[in-house]
Amino acid sequence: MMALPLSPNAQAILLLTAPLMVGHAPLSPDLLTPGEYNCLARHLRELGRQPADLLSSDDGDLFRACQPVMDEGRLGRLVRRGFLLSQVVERWESRAIWVMSRADAEYPRRLKGRLREDAPPLLYGCGDIRLLTSGGLAVVGSRQTNHPVIEYTMAAGNLAARCGRTLVSGGAKGIDQAAMDGALAAGGNVVGVLADSLEKVALKRENRNSIVEEQLVLISPYDPCAGFTVGHAMQRNKVIYALADAALVVSSDVNKGGTWAGAVEQLDKLRLLPVYVRSTGESSKGLDALREKGALPWPNPQDAGEFEALFSPTMVNPPATQGSLSLFPEK
Amino acid sequence: MTYQSEKSLELLRIGSGSPGARFRDGQEEAIRHIVEGRGRLLVVQSTGWGKSFVYFIAARLLREEGNGPALLISPLLSLMRNQIAAAHRMGVRAATINSDNLDEWSDVEERFGKNEIDILLISPERLANERFRTQVLARIAGQISLLVIDEAHCISDWGHDFRPHYRLLERIVRSLPPNLRLLATTATANNRVLADLASVLGPRLEVSRGDLNRSSLSLQTISLPSQAERLAWLAEQLGTLQGHGIIYTLTVRDAEQVAGWLKSRGHVVEAYTGQTGPGREELEEALLHNRVKALVATTALGMGYDKPDLAFVVHYQSPGSVVAYYQQAGRAGRALNAAYGVLLSGEEETNITDWFxxxxxxxxxxxxxxxxxxxxxxxxxxxxxxxxxxxxxxxxxxxxxxxxxxxxxxxxxxxxxxxxxxxxxxxxxxxxxAERLTALRRTEQEQMQEYVRLPFGEHMGFLVRALDGDPSGVTPPPLAPLPTTVDEGVVREAVAYLCRDGLPFEPRKKWPDGGMPQYGVKGFIAQGHLAQPGRALSILGDAGWGGDVGRGRSLDLHFSHELVDACVKMMGEWNPQTYPTWVTCIPSLRHPDLVPDFARRLADALGLPFHVVLAKTNHRPEQKTMANSSQQARNIDGSLAFCAPRLPRRGPLFLVDDLVDSRWTFTVASWLLRSHGSGEVWPVALAQAGRE
CATH class of the missing domain: 1.10.10.10 (Winged helix-like DNA-binding domain superfamily/Winged helix DNA-binding domain)
Incomplete structure (x- = not known):
């Protein structure tokens, strides 16, 4: 577990974009959105500078040079939050939570390579970061679902673990939790990508024990104290797919909900990896609709050989629009 | 930001109240360094040099340019009070949030919210407090423009008074971005501590360091093993010393005892400790304005206390390290040509520092x-x-x-x-x-004993060398040594004084969390079932009667008649009302006769009847092997019973035991007695169990 002390670039990105939440203090109205930050980062790159340069004491010239893309006063107010930064970093640190920025060498390459500017500028986490580079099977589904589907999902997680593949999921109740439980129970490795409440979830006893055993890493693009929002949950789906080499959707609504949106985005647009849908048990309109969009039926693999075949199917559609993105992580 | 020299000098003159004041060596450079944001700065200067002018003036200048407020972290409350007044004179709006001013918190928070505070002073413990951090500091943390860390040597593991909460400060500093202004100050830092600080505060740390030699101080060490000898020395010498000063003790109890003794000898002194409460400010003022000859103080009278004409600092016991001693003694003679720093060394000091x-x-x-x-x-x-x-x-x-x-x-x-x-x-x-620090503390303790053995005239040089300063400018002491002997008659009176005191203890008013299930009680104890305030004759193993009690318990299995007489004398002075009409005692299965025998003899000497009415129902481990109050309460639950057919008398009584520790035994016994119809129960113990 690492990523602290923070690099100067990580400090700068935190100051510019992160809410730095402690208690219920009001958030700064000046925070840069991901889009605004990307714009500033590009501008700095063109100037031959980097975010950390904004923190060298009293560099008035650089602030003025950023005026065309970002209000000088707003930037000044953001980077002067240094003491607040030290407060939250200390809090994370004492709870074994790390943070890294897109500018850091440890930042998972597959996220940067696959998501480009959509890669979260900051990644918070608790647990062994090496698990983030291991790829594996993503399992997603809606929160509410029935018992047989939960068992099916646990079995899928279990199989991934027995085949030595990492399980990537969302850490929400229902499907996500079942997949992760199945994998952990079989001694497998798990990446949980959270949309909210990293601090609380990391301290939960069952998670804490798996983290200590280096089986589980919990990560989130959002502040460890952030609460649930629909927007975050949607954005988080991108990260789940980007960290995996194949995905299984076990349940989904049609035309609504985060699971649907995330799967459709993969099938129609990003095409980072093969997407499977559950093929046995109770039928589902959502899954049928995904099939129509090109999702593959889960072939219910029974052993490691069959399971491995899932990761290199013969019939994945070639990338349509984002030609420059590679299908599998570059080395 | 540009530094304004004239404005800065004007603030100094207003703040010091002297129109002709000039900056001391290094002061203005330090202010300029901070204001211009030239990086982190460490100021190593003795107390009295004027570190506070540096951060107050800097904070004021930063504020005038529209920057956010400053945050000062200091372990010293007394320092904060004095400094807030000094800041006020300069038009710097300073405020503090600490455990003593809870009622002002919301006001301070509100003023902070309105941007009406220029510098907030808090303790490192406050900074570590979860509630304070999440509910108060979080709202303002985003605007802080300058962080001041006072007593920065505490950050170092090699510092002489490592404070655990500075570990937190160290982490906070490590994650501060370079654009946040940071000033660290300390009065003493040897090379090792400096190196540590540089590694925490950053390689580009600028250091401003002053001279350690204090030519106005006459340092002397006197070995007087027993407390009575040292009490006698103080009683004899205090009147001959010029001016006003501080007498330092290692423990709160010693401070109170020494102050009590000196008062009984007609000296105008007061005890000042961490337990003095809200009266501390008044006592500081009393010494500042020479209304007391001396304060008898623990280190609660802190590093920041600034009385430039303090004429002497006498130590009743040796502190644990040379740095601690240098800082405490160094409070004397800041603005005088000559002052005394006398260290009395006694036999118990090693035990006390060992315990620490x-x-x-x-x-x-x-x-x-x-x-x-x-x-x-x-x-x-x-x-x-x-x-x-x-x-x-x-x-x-x-x-x-x-x-x-x-x-x-x-x-x-x-x-x-x-x-x-x-x-x-x-x-x-x-x-x-932990091991490294413990070993370091041992070395410091030994170094201090070496200091005690030095001949007159060599002390200042030793201190300066120990602190990695330059000893070449050290001059001979300006004053003659004080007498090193004591009058035997005064020593005898001091012995009598040490044996005289009884220690009051308050009754418990509440049953333990979870109650006492076997007795079926919980929550608050009914008013009519409470014990009265009690008295203990001594502290187990301590000077005075403590040693006799210890011997009676573990060697003789019999308490001497001297202890009976001493109790009678104590109870005479105490004279609780309504005065008891009979005596009973706490039973024991371990030594069934020890306490009843003593209580019976005590009752005889008081001329009161003695009755056994309580019995121990089963064998339990000794209360003093139980480490906390919950465990002690559980250990006593159900173990005592009322065993007489009926209460022999209804009037108030003395309830006698040998040791009082958690007070649960007295609490349960009193409850049993009162619920069987007795009058008020006045607990009496031979000794109070040790520290904590």
Whole structure:
């Protein structure tokens, strides 16, 4: 577990974009959105500078040079939050939570390579970061679902673990939790990508024990104290797919909900990896609709050989629009 | 930001109240360095040099340019009060949030919110407080423009008074971005501490360092093993010393005892300790304006206390390290040509510093017990809940939690009011540091004993060398040595004084958390079933009667008639009302006759009847082997019973026991007696159990 002390670039990105939440203090109205930050980062790159340069004491010239893309006063107010930064970093640190920025060498390459500017500028986490580079099977589904589907999902997680593949999921109740439980129970490795409440979830006893055993890493693009929002949950789906080499959707609504949106985005647009849908048990309109969009039926693999075949199917559609993105992580 | 020299000087002159004041060596450079944002600065200058002018003037200048307020972290409350007044004179709006001014918190917060405060002063403990951080500081943390760390040597593991909460400060500093202004100050830092500070505060740290030699101080050491001899020396010499000063003791109890003795000899002195409460400010003022000859103080009278004409600092016992001694003695003679720094060295000081050294860190057993208790509770535990599960004292549990939670990463964290295990394990580095610090404390203790043995005239040179200063400018002491002998008659009177005192103790008013299930009681104890305030003759093993009690308990299995006489004398002076009409005692299965025999003899000497009415129903471990109040309460639950057919008398009574520790035994016995119809119950104990 690492990523602290923070690099100067990580400090700068935190100051510019992160809410730095402690208690219920009001958030700064000046925070840069991901889009605004990307714009500033590009501008700095063109100037031959980097975010950390904004923190060298009293560099008035650089602030003025950023005026065309970002209000000088707003930037000044953001980077002067240094003491607040030290407060939250200390809090994370004492709870074994790390943070890294897109500018850091440890930042998972597959996220940067696959998501480009959509890669979260900051990644918070608790647990062994090496698990983030291991790829594996993503399992997603809606929160509410029935018992047989939960068992099916646990079995899928279990199989991934027995085949030595990492399980990537969302850490929400229902499907996500079942997949992760199945994998952990079989001694497998798990990446949980959270949309909210990293601090609380990391301290939960069952998670804490798996983290200590280096089986589980919990990560989130959002502040460890952030609460649930629909927007975050949607954005988080991108990260789940980007960290995996194949995905299984076990349940989904049609035309609504985060699971649907995330799967459709993969099938129609990003095409980072093969997407499977559950093929046995109770039928589902959502899954049928995904099939129509090109999702593959889960072939219910029974052993490691069959399971491995899932990761290199013969019939994945070639990338349509984002030609420059590679299908599998570059080395 | 540009520095304004004239404005700065004007502030100095207003603040010092002297129109012709000029900056001291290094002062203006330091202010300029901070204001211009040239990087982190460490100022190593003796108290009285004027470090506060540096940060107050800097804070004021920063504010005038529209920057946010400054935050000052200092372990010293007395310093804060004095400084807030000084800041006020300069038009710097200073405020403090500490455990003594809870009622002002919301006002301070509101003023902060309105941007009406220029500098906020808080303690490192406050900074570590979860509630304070999440509910108060979080709202303003984003605007802080300057962080001032006072007593910065505490950051260093090699500092002479390592304070656990500075570990937190160290981590905060490490994650501060370089654009945040940071000033660290200390009066003393040897080379090792400086190197440590540089590694925490950054390689580009600028250091401003002054001279350590104090030519106005006449240092002297006098060995007087017994407390009575030292009391006699103080009684004889205090009147001959010019001016006003401080007498330092190692413990609160010593401060009170020494002050009591000196008052009884007609000296105008007062005790000043961490337990003095809200009267502390008044006492500081009294010394400042020479209304007392001396304050008899623990180190609660802190480093920041500034009385330039303080004429003497006498130590009743040797402190644990040369740096601590230098800082305390160095408070004398700042603005005088000559002043005394006299160290009286006594036999108990090694035991006391040993105790401080040993108790600085929790033991592996204590840590394992606490972690195991937390391991079993996925939802976490509060401190009282931990107390109910592990046989470790409350103070030790709190120390364990404080130290472990300051580790990075910490094996436990406080979520709301409960402690929970985190995803981190306690590193072996924790124990290595504990061992290293313990070894360092031993070396410091030895160095201090070396200092005690020095001949007159060599002390200042020794101190300056020990602190890595330049001893070449050290001059001979300006004053003649004080007498090193004491009058035997005064020593005898001091012995009598030490034996005279009884110690009052208050009754418990509430049953333990969870009540006493076997007795079926919980919550508050009914008014009519409470014990009255009690008295203990001594402290177990201490000077005075403590030694006799210890011998009676463990060697003779009999309490001497001198103890009976001493109790009679104490009870005569105490004279509780309504005065008891009979005597009973606490039973024991371990030594069935020891206490009843003593109580019967005491009753005879008082001319009161003695009756046995209480019995021990089953054998339990001694109360003093129970480490905290919850464990002691559980140990006593159901173990005492009322055994007489009826109460022999209804009037008030003395309830006698040999030791009082948690007070649960007295509480339960009083409740039994009163619920069987007795009058008021006045507890009497031969001794109070030891420290904590």
């Amino acid at each position: 050294i040993k108790s600085a860190f929790p033991s592996r057993r204590e840590v394992a017990a606490v972690l195991e208790a937390l391991e079993k509770e996925p939802d976490g535990l509060s401190v009282p809940e931990i107390m109910a599960r592990v046989n470790v004292s409350k103070g030790r549990i709190e120390k364990t939690m404080a130290l472990l939670s300051l580790e990075s990463p910490a094996p436990m964290a406080k979520q709301g009011h409960k402690w929970q295990l985190t995803a981190a394990k306690l590193s072996e580095g924790f124990w290595e540091r």
